[in-house]
Amino acid sequence: MKQQSNKEEDKKEQIDSSYIRFYCGGVAGIVSRTLTAPIDRVKVLRQMKTPAIEGLNLLNWGIIALWRGNGVNVLKNCPESALRFGLHGKFKNLLFPAPEDGKRHDLTPLQRLLVAGMSGCVSMTCVYPFEVLKTRMTITTSNEPRSISQLARKVYTDGGPLGFYRGYSVAMMSYIPYSSMELALYEIIKRQYMSYFKAYDLDDTSQSNSMPHLNWFESCGLIMFASLPPMTLVYPLNMLRTRFQAKSKKSPSIRQALITILRNEGPLGLYQGFLAQISKTLPAVCIGYATLESLLELFGHPTLATR
Numbered sequence: 500m501k502q503q504s505n506k507e508e509d510k511k512e513q514i515d516s517s518y519i520r521f522y523c524g525g526v527a528g529i530v531s532r533t534l535t536a537p538i539d540r541v542k543v544l545r546q547m548k549t550p551a552i553e554g555l556n557l558l559n560w561g562i563i564a565l566w567r568g569n570g571v572n573v574l575k576n577c578p579e580s581a582l583r584f585g586l587h588g589k590f591k592n593l594l595f596p597a598p599e600d601g602k603r604h605d606l607t608p609l610q611r612l613l614v615a616g617m618s619g620c621v622s623m624t625c626v627y628p629f630e631v632l633k634t635r636m637t638i639t640t641s642n643e644p645r646s647i648s649q650l651a652r653k654v655y656t657d658g659g660p661l662g663f664y665r666g667y668s669v670a671m672m673s674y675i676p677y678s679s680m681e682l683a684l685y686e687i688i689k690r691q692y693m694s695y696f697k698a699y700d701l702d703d704t705s706q707s708n709s710m711p712h713l714n715w716f717e718s719c720g721l722i723m724f725a726s727l728p729p730m731t732l733v734y735p736l737n738m739l740r741t742r743f744q745a746k747s748k749k750s751p752s753i754r755q756a757l758i759t760i761l762r763n764e765g766p767l768g769l770y771q772g773f774l775a776q777i778s779k780t781l782p783a784v785c786i787g788y789a790t791l792e793s794l795l796e797l798f799g800h801p802t803l804a805t806r
Contacts, residue, residue: 521585523794528580531787532572537565538779539572571636571647575629582622584791587682590614591806605701605806611683619678620671627670628663634741666743669753673736680729681722685788686804688721689713693804710802718792719785726784727777734776735769 532539591614597604606614623630635650654662693699697711713721739756760768788803795802 518585519798519800520588520795521581523791523798523800524584525577525581526794527584527787527790528576528578529573530790531580531783532576533566533569534786535779535783536569536572538775538782540565540567541775541779567636571629571633571650574647575626575633579622579626579629580787580791582625583618583678583682586618586621587614590617597806608683608687611686612679615682616675616679619682620675623670623674623678627667630670631663631665666740669736669743670740672753673733673740677729677733677737680732681726681784682803684725684728685722688725689804692717692721710805712796713792713802715789715793718789722785722788723781726781730777730780731773734773737776738769738771 591606594614595604595606595610631654632647632650635654636647651663658665690699690701693711694701699711735757736753739753742756757769764771792802
């Protein structure tokens with residue numbers, strides 16, 4: 500009877516702790532996007548080839564113009580980050596459950612890619628309409644709708660329900676490889692870093708073998724190494740996604756869009772705004788991961804790459 504009671508308590512504790520990762524992911528998303536919102540706006544304007552001064556409209560809006568569109572950005576990124584990191588832990592336990600002997604089952608690199616890709620796909624699909632609204636809000640001028648509700652009505656009027664999923668296919672082609680490689684690489688690099696510099700025993704699969712502490716600088720350094728390669732590889736598709744989302748009329752196919760860019764702008768056109776993307780995304784990713792890891796430690800929850 501006592502053993503059954505202990506099992507029920509352990510199960511309840513596991514259920515309660517599973518929601519901590521969703522909460523920490525959501526808070527990390529809010530913090531990272533709000534702090535980097537001005538750079539994000541400049542990045543989108545560069546991708547759309549809009550002059551920064553004209554697009555920002557500082558004379559009419561003042562300094563708040565730098566955060567134009569951040570409301571919908573937070574509405575999109577908070578649930579996206581919460582779902583991505585929360586489901587990441589859920590999928591790990593669902594697809595690759597720990598053995599009943601109490602030992603910790605460490606994932607292979609391919610398993611990490613699969614879990615990260617699945618969580619990224621589900622999270623982006625759920626919040627994609629907000630991604631479209633964020634892009635449209637970022638590039639709107641003073642003569643166009645200013646509130647999220649007005650812009651949502653305009654998107655619906657122009658394209659119906661499917662208007663909120665404009666550019667979805669190219670978005671998935673860029674986001675799934677990026678999110679899966681980024682998160683999987685981060686966990687792999689972190690585990691190796693812990694092994695070499697923190698005396699963490701990768702062969703010890705006991706539950707008591709918890710990850711050592713990482714400070715903010717260490718977390719930021721690791722995620723920079725993990726995010727740069729996938730970010731560089733998928734950037735052309737990411738740029739196409741932004742242009743598709745910004746259009747109210749039917750967009751050309753991915754192939755036609757690529758041919759048009761190569762013909763008019765040359766190969767470098769595929770990386771239009773890449774430096775702005777790096778300067779915005781790297782700080783956002785670093786802040787997001789460092790905040791997430793700190794919050795998980797604060798709540799006594801296992802950090803990323805624990806298994």
